[in-house]
Amino acid sequence: MPEPRTKERVLARFGLLESATPVFTQGAGLARLGSLLILPTLAQTGLFSSAKKTYHSLSDGFYSLSATILTMVFLAVFREPLAEGATRIPPSDLGRLLGLDRAHEVKTIRRKLSEIAGPNKGSEFVNALSEYHAEQDPDVMGYLYLDGHVRVYSGKRDLQKAHVTRTRIAAPATVETWATDQRGDPVFVVTSELSASLVSEIRRLLPSLKALAKGHTMTVVFDRGGWSPNLFAEMVRNKIDFVTYVKNKRTKEPDDAFFEESFSEDGVSYLYELADRSICLNLTKEVDGQKTLSCRQITRRREGGRQTQIVTSRTDASASEIAHRMFARWRQENYFRYAREHFALDALDSYSFVGDDPFRMVPNPAKKRAQAELRKARLALSQAEAAIGIALEESKRTSLVKFKTQNAKLTAITEKARSEVDRLGQEVHDIPTRVPLSSIRPEEVLMDEERKLVTHAIRMSTYKAESALARMIAPICPMDEARALLREAFNCAGDLQIVDGALEIRIDPLSAPRRTSVLVSLCEQLTSSKTCYPETNLVMRFSVKDRPGIS
Structure with a gap:
């Protein structure tokens, strides 16, 4: 067992310790040691560098900024993403992973998260992560998926209602706008006004999207909720392309207009039956002296003759690529579903509220x-x-x-x-159609979003790290099975040893030899990355006990 670090805790109690440094205690059969597999790919998300860039450090105390963030990461990895989840994991087990004698208590996690959220820099933190993502993976930023997400509130406070698509009812909620890259990994999230449409949100985000593109070609993909020819014209003027479904019914394409074209991604070929032609959209007001906007309409024909029409400003991409990227929009929906189930996407991380803007204009x-x-x-x-x-x-x-x-x-x-x-x-x-909020609902409040933005940033980085691990073993393991395998590996016990300035992590075999052989391959790839444990110079080396031959 780790030795109690009583002296450091006493110093921290009187504000004489900046933070406790990680000190690892060697041992065998340590619980949940497999969760350290997440750290090499987590470092590639820029989570720690972005946190330091935004918050620098926390006030003097035993637990540092990195230790607090790592605690939230490990809780998410164990599928206990809320602060209350720490009560279901022995503090000594979680403390070993942090290089400490024991981990935070729930009240300490909440206090640290409140301190992080205090300066109201949650949006800045998320933006720093998105900029890092764009710099490190510019290839996956060519297509950016934008969509709104309604986070339902079931408490007793008076919140404005929003329509919840998946339940088909209106309920008290908070609305967010999410952006994901072309693989479906989250890039950033912003809190939206409940009455804001997707059109107004995209228009509001245009400067941020332009800055994120950094001069590269960026195509924003969204559903029919963002249909607005004037918005399309503004996007083209800002050198941002768009792809969306046609909202209004149009004449079907004749049979002789269709052709077959395939598109390949990650070694998989997709065949589409498409029609491609140019159209003009009428603008309700002139943009740069023009009353119309020339676009490209791509129509996909499915079995049974059903036609789905897509409109885009991209003229350089093939019709099959545009169609594939449009229909791959469901990757973002898959992220929402997975994050709701495993990363508490819709959960309350804070019970504090702030008063709504009394001068905000709302429907009368x-x-x-x-x-x-x-x-x-x-x-x-x-x-x-x-x-x-x-x-x-x-x-x-x-x-x-x-x-x-x-x-x-x-x-x-x-x-x-x-x-x-x-x-x-x-x-x-x-x-009047719209009136100030204070005239009809002066008691209305909003959920405090700062802490939620902080936890969003941590969990979306954890999800991206897990997705990167899944892609590393994708050639020998299907993606769905890869995530299940990783969840098992994260909870595996193992041995921890420090050898020649390196952190040797030997993980127990998995439930089946075939799964264990996949884990062996993953450990070899992670070891070759030569990643150091955060805030230390210890290079992590991964291996599996009783290594079998790879079949």
């Missing part, structure tokens, strides 16, 4: 109520007019004067309904 509920009354009045008017029509049809031989006398009551009802429609129509016209 009074106008909605007046419009409902107007619809009822119009229905009553149409029913009264229909009744008069029926009565007139039944008394064709009756003079008009006699008809009016016999149906005076029905005529009065119709006139009253018509005047009510006129009155309500004027009332709807006079009521």
Whole structure:
């Protein structure tokens, strides 16, 4: 067992210790030692360098900034991503992985996360990670997927509601806009206004996207929620290409316009039946003196003759590449689903709230109520007019004067309904469409997003590190099975030894020889990277006990 570092904890208690340095205790059969497999690829995400660049360091104490971030990473690796998850892992086991005698308690994790979130630099932290991602992997930044994500809140506070697509209801929630690269790995996340459309969010993010491209070609892919020809024109003006589905129905392409074309990615070939032609989109207002925008429409035909139309500003890419990138948008949805299940994407990391902007313009509920009354009045008017029509049809031989006398009551009802429609129509016209929030819901609050942005940054880096490990063994193990194999490996016990200034990590075999042979290959690749444990000069060397031959 590690020796208690009592002296350092006493110094930290009185503010005389900047932070405790990692000191590893050698041992055999140590629980969860396989989680150290995540560190080489985690270093490649820039998580630690971005955290230091943004926050520099925490206040003097036993646990440093790196130790706190590593604790959150290991909790995510063990599928206990919330701070409360530390209660389900022995502090000594988690402390060994940190090079300490024991890990943080839950209250300490919360206090450290509050300190990190205190300067309100969560967006800066996420931006630093995205810039690092763009610099290290420019090849995967050619296509960027943008989409909104609704994070439902089920507490008792008064939050504005948003439509939740997967449940098809409106619920109190926070809306975020996520960007992922062409592999589906997250790049950045921003908090959006609940009433903001995807069009307005993309327009707001244009300067950030342009800075992230750094002069390279960037194509933004999104769904029909971002359809706006004027937005497309603004994107082209900012030298950012776009790919999206056609929102409005268009004429189907004739059979002789289609051709077969394949696209290859990661050694897999995809065959599409496509039609390709140029179109012009009308702009609601002039952009750079132009009233139309020339685009390219690519139509995919599936079995049964169903056609899916895509519009893009890219003229240099093949039709099959554009179609493949558009349909690969589901990789982002796959990330949302996986992160909800394994990384607490929608969980509350903080129970603190902040007051909403009282001057924020929101839809006026009074106008909605007046419009409902107007619809009822119009229905009553149409029913009264229909009744008069029926009565007139039944008394064709009756003079008009006699008809009016016999149906005076029905005529009065119709006139009253018509005047009510006129009155309500004027009332709807006079009521403002949007009003300040303070005038209708002064008590409304927002969830404090700073801590959530910090935990988002840590968990998305963990996900990217896990994805990188899965890609390393993808040639010998399917991607879905690779993630399951990694989850097993992370929880494996092992031996820890320091030899010649290196950290020797020997992991127990997995549940099957075939899976163990895959782990052997992964350990060899990670060892060849010569990655040092964070905040130390110890190079990590990975191996598997009782190494079998690779079949």
